[in-house]
Amino acid sequence: MGMWRRRGKAASARLSAALYSVYHGLYSEAVVSSVASAVALAEVGRFREAVEYVQRAAKALYEAAREVFERVKVTVQRLVELFVEAVARALAWVDEHKAYLFLMTAVTAGAITLAAALNLWGLVELEKLAYTASLTPFVAAGVKEYSREEAFNILKKDSDPYEKFKEIAKAANDGKVKLAEPWESLRKLILPKKSEKGRLMKGRVYSELNEEKKRALxxxxxxxxxxxxxxxxxxxxxxxxxxxAVRREEVGEGPFKKVVYVADLGQIKxxxxxxxxxxxxxxxxxxxxxxxxxxxxxxxxxxxxxxxxxxxxxxxxxxxxxxxxxxxxxxxxxxxxxxxxxxxxxxxxxxxxxxxxxxxxxxxxxxxxxxxxxxxxxxxxxKVVRPAAVEELVAEALRRLFLKPGADHLHGFVEELTKGGRLALELEEKKTKEKTGSYVFKLYNVKEGGGLKELDIRLRIRKLGESIVYALEFDDMERWLGFFKQELEAAMKAAEEVRERLPVEDRFPYMVGWVDSDVAIIRRRNERVLQMSTSHLWQLAETHALFDWSNIVVRGVSLTLEGPKPEFYARTSLGKLDDAIKKSAECGWLNMLGTKAGLKDLMYVKSWDDLKRWVADHWDIVVNAAVRRLGEGVRGELEALRDRLNDDKIAREVVAPALLLIQAERLGVNETTLRYFGAVVSGAIDGDGT
Incomplete structure (x- = not known):
């Protein structure tokens, strides 16, 4: 019953005494059977099932002895925590990494708090958990156990590690040795027992694992x-x-005091x-x-x-x-x-x-x-994920400020932001959604006297799929724009060179390729505009050469594993695309399609809206060409698109491939059509191929 005791806590001591005297048999049986089952599940990587099993077992024990537990004010949650601890202690004897994964899964499932899990894991790392474990796995007398590290050291010292490993594996097969992972799994793959080999041979991969591949593995x-x-x-x-490096503190003076996360930037760097x-x-x-x-x-x-x-x-x-x-x-x-x-x-x-x-x-x-x-x-x-405390997320975001090459490129910005060596971050609860992993913080410089100076910047942390995205957002873009002038000037200079070196003189094929990927058509106030966001200077330069952006701003900075990257937002009127279409219809790609492909009405389109209508009117050519290449299965879906081409969101992804398909159908493949094809595709790839 040692696992029930908590040094320095009188309530826990009373609990131990009461349960030990009244329900010793019931508790012991429940714990031993539940822990054994949960450990068995965890040992084969079924951590989620192990946690669920522990939760069910704890609840069953609680129901069986509800009267006693209620009398000593023990909740179901507390029992779950104690069962989780018992499993973690037992697992730590076998493999501390599995104990860690089990604890993290328990946090994810809501069985225990992250603080409790980290406390237990700290005991593992200090090698106290294994020594104080109350439940130890059975090991036959005379069997030598090799831990993960011990086996590695033995193999490393040998002149032929592979042959030495086979010698140890043979001893394990004879029951003389017990191996920790990954050596036990390597034994199964390299020198399996007869029963194990039979199961492995059912898979295609093992049948190809000859001696040379075993040695390489x-x-x-x-x-x-x-x-x-x-x-x-x-x-x-x-x-x-x-x-x-990141702690919750009370900062500020007088009535302006507030609880914030304070980061030591020097330590983080x-x-x-x-x-x-x-x-x-x-x-x-x-x-x-x-x-x-x-x-x-x-x-x-x-x-x-x-x-x-x-x-x-x-x-x-x-x-x-x-x-x-x-x-x-x-x-x-x-x-x-x-x-x-x-x-x-x-x-x-x-x-x-x-x-x-x-x-x-x-x-x-x-x-x-x-x-x-x-x-x-x-x-x-x-279903094992690594949870993180808010302090860890904040620290990771700020760490990325100092990563290269971004930190070198934005040296002035990083220096200004980190001036003084300490930042305070105030959690904006109304904009934060912890359940979805989204946090928003307001940033301050911490002055020598403890006062706060607003930076007009917010840190946004959000979960996107499997990943976590970190970004700084500027409240006052003008205040920070000066730190990115060098990057903007470099992009403008590069745009001039790109403009002079375009292989195809007509800009429209490139532009429609970009519209198919990263350049969006959106409504802003009462007009439609072209807009793009990017953190890549080369993308900004190439698109500026084509669209001649009328407005470029830096709204914030992405914090990546390559360091900080400015987020450029570029915008211009839809008229720029209209002008390119009109010029192309007069003497460029669209004119060539009109004259050589027997589509003379294409030569009279003068705008994006005209081009959308033209594609819709000639949609049968697109559908028939696609059906010939892909089969009748695509006809219904493609025909349904015709009536949706007036929607810019649909049209921007359809017009470019439709024009290329019509070109291939009417003109085939030659040097001229390949040049235009290359121009369209380069725009699309450069947009999506970040």
Whole structure:
């Protein structure tokens, strides 16, 4: 009953005595059976089910002894917390990473608070949890247990780590040794027992795992384990430092006192530098070791790292993951470390979800063994997410102010914003929606005497899909515009060069491509305008060369893993597009289509609205051409679009491909049509291909 005691809390002591004397048998049976079942679920990565099982068990115990619990004022919630603690303690004996994941899942499910989970996790990190655990797993006498770290150190010291691992794996199969993850999973894959091999052979991947691939899988997991353990330790120190760098304090003077989050920017900057150095060291270790084992054992094709492919895998969207089937173990290991870091820092790609899940539970072997899409799907089923306290979110947002290259490009802005070394952030509760992970803060400089100076800036933090997006928004754009004049001047100068170098003289094909992607047509007051937002100077320059923006402002700054990036908003009248259409119809692309494709009425369109009507009137050409290429299945959907072409939101995505399809149908493929095709597509790709 030691888990019931809380030192220094008289109420908890009374509770322990009462329950121990009255319901000892009932409690013990419920705890032991529930913890055993929950641990079994958690050990195979089914964390959500483990938490749900614990919640049900706690509620069942409460109902069975309601009278006693009510008498000593113990709630169902308190019982749930105690059951969660029991499972975490038991798991910590087996694998502390799984204990951590179980706790985070319990937070996500609302079983315990984040503060309680972090407190328990702190005990794990201090190696107190395992020593004070009241429930220990059964280990047969004479069986040697190898922890995650101990097994790694033994293998690292051996001249041939792979052969040494097979020797240990054989001992494990004989019941003489018990292995922690990831070594237990590697044993199953490299030297499985007969029953295990039968199950593995049901999958296509294992049938292709010959001895050479087993050796490569081992070394990839071995190297990833070393790099990950070093970086994860540094990340833990970094997270602890960030929590200390942002604190809730009462600031201001007299009636103007308020509770805010106060950030020590100097400490955050130093932490950012240390984290980046730790990651680069881990990545360097990974590269060097993979190359070393690749050369030493002739595993080039299996361990070689194509860094470009690895980074694309780390950033891939869910539907793109299947494209990376067949990449080397080296690529997957490199991508895993990159994706894990970005997941931990807020940019949560699908492969980041997979990397965080598998590496935290000691599943690096499975992460490398599975194809990326399979690793992601299995991780997603576990439904484990990493929650974050408000202080952590604020600290991460401010850390990104100091990341390069953005911090170098916006040096003046960062220096002005961080002047004095301390920022105060006031949570605007009316604009904050904690349930959806959206927070808005008003920013102040903290003066020497403790007073606050408004900065006319807000920090917005919001969850977008798997990721967390951080951005600064300017209340007073004029006040801050001067810090971005250099970037704006560079964009204007680049626009002049772009304008002179366009391969096709007619601007309209490029413009309609951009309208199909990033340049929107919106209604502002009583007129329609063209508008675009971007954080990329090259996009601003290219579109300015085409649309000649009449108004460009900086509304805020995105805080990314590449540092701060200005958010440019550009706008001009729809008349700019009308003029380009009119000129194209007189002597450009539209004129060519009109004369050579037998569509002479196209030569008389003079505006965007005219062009929309023309496309609608000739929609049969588009539908028939598409049906010939794609089959009758698309006819109904395409015909339904005809009546919606007056809607600018629909038309801007339809007009460009419709014109290209008509061109292909009437004129085929030649040098001229390819030039216009290239112009349209380049605009569309440059817009979406950020």
């Amino acid at each position: 081992f070394y990839a997991a071995f190297v990833l384990e070393e790099a990950f353990s070093v970086y994860r330790s540094a990340l833990g120190e970094y997270a602890k430092g960030l929590r200390e 130093q932490l950012a530098k240390k984290e980046e150095e730790a990651f680069e060291n881990a990545l360097s270790t990974l590269r060097e070791k993979l190359n070393e084992y690749s050369v030493e054992h002739g595993l080039g094709g299996l361990l070689d790292v194509n860094e470009d492919v690895a980074r694309r895998l780390a950033e891939a969207k869910q539907l793109e993951l299947s494209r990376f089937s067949g990449v080397s173990f080296g690529v997957k290991a490199y991508a895993a470390l990159v994706a894990y870091r970005e997941y931990a820092l807020g940019r949560r790609s699908p492969y980041g979800v997979a990397a965080w899940h598998w590496l935290e539970v000691g599943g690096s072997a499975w992460l490398l063994y599975y194809e990326p899409i399979t690793a992601y799907n299995k991780a997603k089923k576990a």
